[in-house]
Amino acid sequence: MSMAGNLRKVTGLDKVSGLRKVARLARRRTRVDLSHPARSPLGSAVVNCVAYQDGARVPGGRDLVDTVERVRKKDNGFVWLGLHEPTDQEFVGIADLFDLHPLAVEDAVEAHQRPKLERYDETLFAVFKTVCYVEHKELTATSEVVNTGEIMVFVGTDFVITVRHGRHGSLGPLREELEADPHQLSKGPAAVLHAIADHVVDDYVNVTDSVQADIDQVEADVFAENGARADAGRIYQLKRELLELKRAAVPLARPVQELATRPIRAIDPEIQAYFRDVSDHLLRATEQIAAFDELLNSILQAHLAQVTVSQNEDMRKITAWAALIAVPTMVCGVYGMNFEHMPELHWTFGYPLVLGVIATICLVLYRGFRRSGWL
Template sequence: MIKIILQAGQNGPVTGTRLEDLSELVTDEKSTVWVDVIDPTKEEIARIGKRFEFHPLALEDVERGGQRPKIDQYDGFQFIVFYGLTTELDRCRSHEVNIFVGKHFMVTFHDSHLAVITETAERWHTNVGAMGNRGVGFLLYSLLDALVDGYFPVLDDIAERADTLEETIILQGQPSLQAEILQLRRELLMIRRVAGPERDVMNVLVRRDPPLFGRKELAYFQDVYDHLLRITDSVDIYRDMLSSVLDANLSMVSYTLNIVVKRLTSSSIILMSMTLVAGIYGMNFVFMPELDWRLGYPFALGLMVIIALIEYRLFKRIGWL
């Protein structure tokens, strides 16, 4: 679906879904146009590309998806690949956002799972008087800042799940917890793969001073860059913490296994001693004094019990039982 989210000029905000409405807005230097394409089809990508004269290679990246975060400079516009994060069913999900930025326009392609883009548009509509006239550079900053700020709740959720796992491991280590720990590490690795290149993108926007933006916007992009630094640092910290949690879980599982093995070994030794007594008196020899003894049977049972009690006390003392 193609949606014209914002046009901030002399006429104020305009919202619509007609691509033809862009004819006058794009050429108006006093306007800032944001075209948002939700769940884009090949036809919609082609229509937008033709209208804005986007490079075929950039359109191919949008159509194929799965691109690494990057920024490419083309004649008249920049193509930026960024990612938003959401938490669905206790799992972290990444959503690709393709952004085309020109002198007076911004075009975004993304799926329908990113509510943060709609929220950003609503904030611009609400504050169009204060924010609308700042240009496309500030509009791009608002979008990137909203996407990056969405990483923090995801990291907080991962940290909370890691703390819960750590508490569970302290109480009792379980082999089943290892799969959950590895899942969290995979999610952190995914965030690291996204945030690292995005930091490079922001570094390009800040350090190279692109002609599409003025110096006033650079401070805002620096703020997003700083947020990404915090995110990558947090990811590294959480990964180290999960490595410690994984080691602790393996240690607890090994400790529990050792206890079980000790108890089984102790029980086996006790039973083997009793079996030894039973085996001796079960031999079919003619001359065995205890066979004709009236108290032979109680004596054998008593001997088994005494041996078992002695071994039980011994194993109890050394901590095997």
């Protein structure tokens, strides 16, 4: 039976007896380490369930109900439950067990939320937009540059629930880093929330640095010798991808600022100092994104100006050659009217003279156009 199925049995039962019953059912199945896979080998949305006491990982007890029951018998521990794209059915028992607000649960399941921070009694609910840079050999008008996902975090007095959406942004490496620093992890669920916020914002900085290389390449192509022939679609594509990054980073400024400055019961004052550092990094990322957006606007305007100048040069060349062709066309048209009495019509040197006049006029016009830069 899956862990989500066990959790659903808690609904409608006496709390203590229900916990013990589900715990007995959990002990009958094989324990599986769910630390890193995107989806659990058991087929549920549960990626990991770990208890911590005084900053140290408590061995064993990967079943959620059993783990929560043991942690709540003590006052210095918490449970970290990791989920990946859970369904409504998989979240029912979890929401009842941790007394999560239905609106927050709905947001966590449905995803596609803006970065935000909400308080529900003793529980904090935070939404982070994750980003990653998509490697590509050559930037085209259809290249995907920035891929986004989401991480929702429930923070209580004795639990942290992380809900991840998307194929990137795994928290396994982050969990290992925190476990390597028991002093920081001993500060409770707020330390995990800070680590996640710091991890997400660091990704913003890394992605903006990577996007800068694409912008530099586009800028170099636009201002090259044949810059007017550069593909404007690449510039528009970069602006669209930069907009995705902007939607992820900019709205997060207010929640992080609130975590860093306002007194929140679930956040230890010592942890708030760390959130101020996250706020500084986020400010750097948002300023860089805004600068990139302005730079792309300037590159696009420069490209359009180059196209206009190139078209004007082409029109000047066409006009100059048309003027050169008009001279022999006019003279030949006059002598092609076949009148009997025309000047120099029967003169022996009339034909060479007309050709010489045509050549002279064309040569004078050509030199004039060359001197003015039209040819």
